Amino acid sequence: xxxxxxxxxxxxxxxxxxxxxxxxxxxxxxxxxxxxxxxxxxxxxxxxxxxxxxxxxxxxxxxxxxxxxxxxxxxxxxxxxxxxxxxxxxxxxxxxxxxxxxxxxxxxxxxxxxxxxxxxxxxxxxxxxxxxxxxxxxxxxxxxxxxxxxxxxxxxxxxxxxxxxxxxxxxxxxxxxxxxxxxxxxxxxxxxxxxxxxxxxxxxxxxxxxxxxxxxxxxxxxxxxxxxxxxxxxxxxxxxxxxxxxxxxxxxxxxxxxxxxxxxxxxxxxxxxxxxxxxxxxxxxxxxxxxxxxxxxxxxxxxxxxxxxxxxxxxxxxxxxxxxxxxxxxxxxxxxxxxxxxxxxxxxxxxxxxxxxxxxxxxxxxxxxxxxxxxxxxxxxxxxxxxxxxxxxxxxxxxxxxxxxxxxxxxxxxxxxxxxxxxxxxxxxxxxxxxxxxxxxxxxxxxxxxxxxxxxxxxxxxxxxxxxxxxxxxxxxxxxxxxxxxxxxxxxxxxx
Amino acid sequence: xxxxxxxxxxxxxxxxxxxxxxxxxxxxxxxxxxxxxxxxxxxxxxxxxxxxxxxxxxxxxxxxxxxxxxxxxxxxxxxxxxxxxxxxxxxxxxxxxxxxxxxxxxxxxxxxxxxxxxxxxxxxxxxxxxxxxxxxxxxxxxxxxxxxxxxxxxxxxxxxxxxxxxxxxxxxxxxxxxxxxxxxxxxxxxxxxxxxxxxxxxxxxxxxxxxxxxxxxxxxxxxxxxxxxxxxxxxxxxxxxxxxxxxxxxxxxxxxxxxxxxxxxxxxxxxx
Numbered sequence: 001x002x003x004x005x006x007x008x009x010x011x012x013x014x015x016x017x018x019x020x021x022x023x024x025x026x027x028x029x030x031x032x033x034x035x036x037x038x039x040x041x042x043x044x045x046x047x048x049x050x051x052x053x054x055x056x057x058x059x060x061x062x063x064x065x066x067x068x069x070x071x072x073x074x075x076x077x078x079x080x081x082x083x084x085x086x087x088x089x090x091x092x093x094x095x096x097x098x099x100x101x102x103x104x105x106x107x108x109x110x111x112x113x114x115x116x117x118x119x120x121x122x123x124x125x126x127x128x129x130x131x132x133x134x135x136x137x138x139x140x141x142x143x144x145x146x147x148x149x150x151x152x153x154x155x156x157x158x159x160x161x162x163x164x165x166x167x168x169x170x171x172x173x174x175x176x177x178x179x180x181x182x183x184x185x186x187x188x189x190x191x192x193x194x195x196x197x198x199x200x201x202x203x204x205x206x207x208x209x210x211x212x213x214x215x216x217x218x219x220x221x222x223x224x225x226x227x228x229x230x231x232x233x234x235x236x237x238x239x240x241x242x243x244x245x246x247x248x249x250x251x252x253x254x255x256x257x258x259x260x261x262x263x264x265x266x267x268x269x270x271x272x273x274x275x276x277x278x279x280x281x282x283x284x285x286x287x288x289x290x291x292x293x294x295x296x297x298x299x300x301x302x303x304x305x306x307x308x309x310x311x312x313x314x315x316x317x318x319x320x321x322x323x324x325x326x327x328x329x330x331x332x333x334x335x336x337x338x339x340x341x342x343x344x345x346x347x348x349x350x351x352x353x354x355x356x357x358x359x360x361x362x363x364x365x366x367x368x369x370x371x372x373x374x375x376x377x378x379x380x381x382x383x384x385x386x387x388x389x390x391x392x393x394x395x396x397x398x399x400x401x402x403x404x405x406x407x408x409x410x411x412x413x414x415x416x417x418x419x420x421x422x423x424x425x426x427x428x429x430x431x432x433x434x435x436x437x438x439x440x441x442x443x444x445x446x447x448x449x450x451x452x453x454x455x456x457x458x459x460x461x462x463x464x465x466x467x468x469x470x471x472x473x474x475x476x477x478x479x480x481x482x483x484x485x486x487x488x489x490x491x492x493x494x495x496x
Numbered sequence: 497x498x499x500x501x502x503x504x505x506x507x508x509x510x511x512x513x514x515x516x517x518x519x520x521x522x523x524x525x526x527x528x529x530x531x532x533x534x535x536x537x538x539x540x541x542x543x544x545x546x547x548x549x550x551x552x553x554x555x556x557x558x559x560x561x562x563x564x565x566x567x568x569x570x571x572x573x574x575x576x577x578x579x580x581x582x583x584x585x586x587x588x589x590x591x592x593x594x595x596x597x598x599x600x601x602x603x604x605x606x607x608x609x610x611x612x613x614x615x616x617x618x619x620x621x622x623x624x625x626x627x628x629x630x631x632x633x634x635x636x637x638x639x640x641x642x643x644x645x646x647x648x649x650x651x652x653x654x655x656x657x658x659x660x661x662x663x664x665x666x667x668x669x670x671x672x673x674x675x676x677x678x679x680x681x682x683x684x685x686x687x688x689x690x691x692x693x694x695x696x697x698x699x700x701x702x703x704x705x706x707x708x709x710x711x712x713x714x715x716x717x718x719x720x721x722x723x724x725x726x727x728x729x730x731x732x733x734x735x736x737x738x739x740x741x742x743x744x745x746x747x748x749x750x751x752x753x754x755x756x757x758x759x760x761x762x763x764x765x766x767x768x
Contacts, residue, residue: 201714203533203540203580211716240582242714246519269718271728278721278728278747280754287717295539295711300765303539303564304711305758379750426715427733 008078011089012071020092021071030132034139035065042359049298049330050215053356054118057142059099062149066095069141072131077143080129082476083110083184087126091146103154104161106147111187112180112226112475114155115209117148118218120472121350155225162232166193171489174199174257176243176429179207180471181263181462183230184478189261190233192486197236197257199243201428204294207265209471211294212286214323216330217353220293244432249458258493259457259485262444263478266463267426271419272315276373281307281381285316285324285420292327309415310334313384315370316420317347322354324418325362333416336362341369341389341402367391367402371409373417384412425464433458443467451481452488459485498532498578501554506636509561510604511570512546518553520545520583526591526611527705527737530555530583531713534568538579541565542710544608544682544736545584546637558607558636563759564766585713586736589703593620595677598670598700599645600663600691602628602683606637608705609682610644616680617644624676625649626666628687632657663687664694676700681740685752689745696741704740706731709754722748 011017038055045051057065069091077087086105093102106113122144127133130140154160171194175182178200186196204210209223231237243249249260269284271277288306291297297306312328314321317340329336338357340347343366347354358364365386372385388408391400425442437445437454444453444460451459461477463469502514520530529544547556561567572578589612597616601609606627617623625645629635630653642648650658651666659666663683670676671694679702681691688704695702708720708731720731725742729735 201582202712203582211712240580241519242582242585245584246523246582248523267714267716268730268733269716271718271721273728278723278751280750284718287711287719290711290717296537299537302537303535303568303762303766305539305755305762307755307758379753428714 008075008086009073011086012073016096017071017092020095024067026070029068029070030136030138032064032068034068035061035142035145037142037145039356042361045216046329046360049292049327050219052219053216056152057145057149059153062094062146063097065142065146066091068132069095070131076129076131076134077126077141080125080127082125082472083116083479085109085126085147087143090150091141091143094146094150099150099153100157100159100161102150104163106150107161107163107229109479110475111184111230113147114151114222114226115180115218116472116475117144117151118222119213120144121470123351125472155222160225160229162229163191165191165233168195168234169193169494170195171493172197172255172257173259173261173485173489174243174252175261175263177201177207177263177265177462177464178205178237179263179265179462179474180209181265181474181478182207182261183227184475185261185263185461185482186235187230187233188479188482189485190230190235192482194486194489196234197238199241200237200239201242202294203239205237205239207263211290212320212323214289214293214327216326217323242428244428249433259489260459261478261481261485262429262453262458262460262464263462263474264426264429264464266423266468267428268424269419270422270424272370272421274371274373276375276381277419279373279375279381280379281309281415282373282417282419283307285314285320285418286423288324288418289320289327292331298331306331307416308332311337311412311414312416312418313337313339313370313412313414314418314420315339316422317342317349318420318422319349319353321420322349322357324420326357326360328416328418329360329362337365337412338362339365339368339370339386339412341367342399343367343391346399365412369402369404374411381414381417384414384417385409386412423463423468425467429464441467449480450484451477452484456488498581500572500574500576500578503572503574506558507633509570510558510634510636511561512556512558512607513569513572514554514556515578515581516553517555517581517583520581521548521550521553521555524548524555524584525588526615527586527589527608528584529586529608529713529736530557530581531585531710532569532578532582533580534565534572535579538568539565540580540711540713542585542707542713542732544705544707546607546610556607558604560604563763567766582713586732587734589615589680589737591615591619596622596624596675598667598676598679599623599625600628600667600679600681600683601625601641602663602687603634604636605683605687605705606641609680610637610640612680612682613641614644617646622646624670626651626663626670628652628663628666628683630654662690664690667691667694671695671698671700678703680705685745685749688740689749692740692743692745702740703737704743705737706735706743706748707752708736708748709752719754722751
């Protein structure tokens with residue numbers, strides 16, 4: 001649960017922490033080099049969708065890396081964490097070789113530490129606020145690597161802990177969507193004593209963690225272990241259930257549900273509306289990744305087909321585009337290409353993903369934009385017309401606006417095109433709930449710090465509110481919503 | 497959940513199954529569909545709901561053996577379970593009392609058409625139903641349709657039953673005979689295309705229900721996109737019914753074959 005600043009400061013003064021602080025001189029800590037994450041060789045990993053790229057720190061590496069952490073009086077790293085993990089505490093437990101305790105610290109505030117340790121953009125969050133970066137201009141403590149190490153160690157040890165739970169209060173709450181936001185919310189509410197049921201439209205729990213992020217970045221087995229932890233905490237899961245369609249919110253209320261958390265995600269893929277975009281062989285990254293990640297279409301045993309081609313173009317520059325193009329490589333493409341309208345510097349994808357993609361032989365056609373698709377006589381895409389771009393004045397996003405270069409069009413061969421230019425919020429909940437305030441973009445309007453919608457008993461977070469963000473921000477919303485829904489329900493039902 | 501409680505062979509390749517799905521039985525409306533999956537390696541496929549029994553908590557599905565997934569579904573026996581079943585999905589049919597409705601079903605399209613015929617009749621319309629197929633054996637749900645229609649016309653390509661001729665010939669006869677206020681067409685894409693061309697000529701508002709390729713059925717994948725009135729729509733959340741005169745049927749038919757080669761390969765593998 002949330003701890004006050006003072007509590008965190010006092011914890012730092014505990015004997016074991018003080019002893020550790022004195023064990024190594026600051027100068028010596030600072031002279032240690034940041035650990036390097038071991039990786040499966042590119043030529044090996046591109047042969048399968050299911051070989052993880054990063055293989056994790058060894059225990060020795062982790063203990064050494066943990067000793068780089070200065071256990072700062074003012075741990076600014078924590079300000080950078082959307083779910084407020086007690087970063088110095090878990091790292092110091094690693095340093096003192098009590099890895100299981102480190103893992104239990106992670107679980108105090110994060111429902112998915114093994115997931116976050118893999119997919120969070122730490123370089124923009126905790127690690128960006130690390131003392132090494134802000135004061136020493138040196139590489140940050142590898143907080144993400146350490147988080148992953150502790151979570152993996154616990155899972156592999158077989159001693160998976162369950163966090164401290166409040167007494168059950170019997171109040172039923174429903175979670176709509178089992179992605180990172182819903183799971184984070186469910187974990188916190190279960191800890192607070194609520195009777196939590198998560199409703200999922202698909203046949204698998206995990207949302208984007210299962211259908212979106214590929215196994216080479218986040219193995220499904222890792223996600224399943226975290227879901228199992230939530231089950232042990234009493235969270236119930238119902239798959240194949242679309243709230244608003246299978247049953248209405250009113251039906252659920254009649255079933256005794258007192259409040260709802262909507263984490264239904266950014267469902268609708270965007271397209272560019274250019275000529276030929278609906279010919280065969282052109283699909284959204286959602287479709288492409290769902291076929292492979294959720295339905296296992298990379299395997300011959302799966303009944304679900306997936307399109308393969310020698311030349312695969314992925315349009316876009318975000319993490320989803322990287323996931324798609326690297327998947328294409330693994331499905332056997334000779335040329336797997338990114339076509340992105342701005343330059344590499346503006347790419348929203350994590351630097352690590354771009355780096356890994358390049359190692360794997362992905363081609364980057366930056367400052368290039370598709371303007372038309374050309375189909376063969378069977379109606380399947382065979383070429384795309386692209387146009388070169390140059391960067392002009394900054395636009396509303398602060399990034400320099402790409403401007404077409406006249407007369408620069410040329411033709412690119414492609415048998416498969418994956419469009420990864422963003423998503424819009426899923427309309428199912430906004431359309432099926434009367435009285436719910438929705439923005440003109442289709443996102444649910446909430447009171448920002450509370451995540452409460454225009455319907456008092458309905459809270460929302462993640463991409464259905466943000467329109468398209470990261471796993472960790474969605475999780476942060478889930479925590480915020482849990483805290484505020486608890487206040488709301490306590491006032492309404494538990495205070496006499 | 498999802499236990500098969502009844503199974504009936506309409507023909508060698510067309511099977512009706514009644515499956516336990518109490519929540520869907522209660523909440524489904526005419527026009528809605530479900531997504532289902534057979535086996536842990538199964539594909540997610542959409543099927544329009546052909547009927548429901550709320551007391552019994554069951555829904556009816558009519559399936560035609562085409563490829564791997566439909567064959568696996570047809571091969572399930574009473575007492576077995578459908579691995580996953582979710583719905584109801586899609587926008588329901590807009591049912592109003594408009595006057596005279598011409599309902600045109602082709603092949604297994606009769607199955608999703610049945611609840612629509614039923615609803616139009618119940619709303620006070622005069623319902624004229626035309627069922628068409630290549631031959632007598634492929635005409636399904638005739639008795640049920642007759643029960644809810646003021647008039648039922650059967651057309652077969654080979655004349656083995658009812659009148660000989662294409663569905664459009666039967667339609668034109670009716671249209672010339674009396675005023676039709678709305679037309680609904682469900683069947684093979686090519687049939688819907690020609691139904692639509694005919695009613696456009698006579699300026700009769702027409703609705704077609706599309707059976708696009710889908711993965712999730714909730715708007716997420718975009719596999720089911722279709723051009724309607726020059727704009728891209730998603731069959732799953734914007735449809736499955738659209739103004740037939742606005743649908744780009746040629747594109748739609750091409751998109752139905754989007755995974756043809758892959759599907760054929762899977763089927764060959766399955767038969768081995």
